[in-house]
Amino acid sequence: MQVQCSSQEPNHTKAKHMKEMSELFPILGLLFSLISSTTMASFDDYTSFVYVGCSQSKYILGSPYQFNVDSLLTSVANAATFSSYNNFTSSAASGSSPAYGLFQCRVDLSVADCASCVRSALDQLSSLCPSASGAGVQLKGCFVRYGNDSFLGEPDTTLLYKKCGSVVPGGGYNSDLLGMRDAALSGLSGGGGSYRVGAGGHVRALAQCVGDQSVKQCSDCVAAAVAQLKDGCGVANAGDAYLGKCYVSYWSDGVYTSRHYHGGVSGKTLAIIIGVTLGLVIMIIFLSFIRRTGK
CATH class of the missing domain: 1.10.287 (Helix Hairpins)
Structure with a gap:
């Protein structure tokens, strides 16, 4: 078989x-x-909170100023869907109590991410600064501010937030790092425009000014931010300084990714x-x- x-x-x-x-x-x-x-x-943390500032004064609920603020913030949310910066003056409800405001997104964000960041910032404002006459919130990827004072176009070098990275151990590397850091930060002073980059060895730096600043105002603000980092961060391998109308960051290769900390892991x-x-x-x-x- x-x-x-x-x-x-x-x-x-x-x-x-x-x-x-x-x-x-x-x-x-x-x-x-x-x-x-x-x-x-881990990588895409553009909506991470950095700082918020709220005025002590409050507006009266139902007042013309509140309607002007609400109209302004609605305009901010709508404009962020097609641009990375804009400013507004809202006085439709009452010309005697106008509201001023602006928003700006990080230059490398897409339009969709910018809109998402601004929406998150507006949510932060409503929860952290309810009924505040003026307020501003900085997220990693965007900035929103409004108030009853005409701050649009005005310079502002007030330090609002500063953060330094890890301090590098002593030795000859410190002087090398400081030299590279200073070279990278010095590169931010040259050229015009609201967005600037610099490099020195394996240290990188960038600066971005709010869009309502002139070239000179931007340069003055960047210089003030650089001075804050040099004075306050010593031999730290990274640092951020946020001023009223600009911010400056520097980092050593392997410390930052997309200019953001990741708990010491690149x-x-x-x-x-x-x-x-x-x-x-x-x-x-x-x-x-x-x-x-x-x-």
């Missing part, structure tokens, strides 16, 4: 394996989504860690599936 051999699995076994494989796809999809969202949250390192973790998890799931089907 001739016996025919076949390498094909019985139909019920194949069906079982296919069912097991199909059950793994949703798990892998969920895992990838969770890790991806964590990765994006963006590149974080990406490698997450990628390796994802690969190991997928491999473990795959090997587990192979063992199960082998049985």
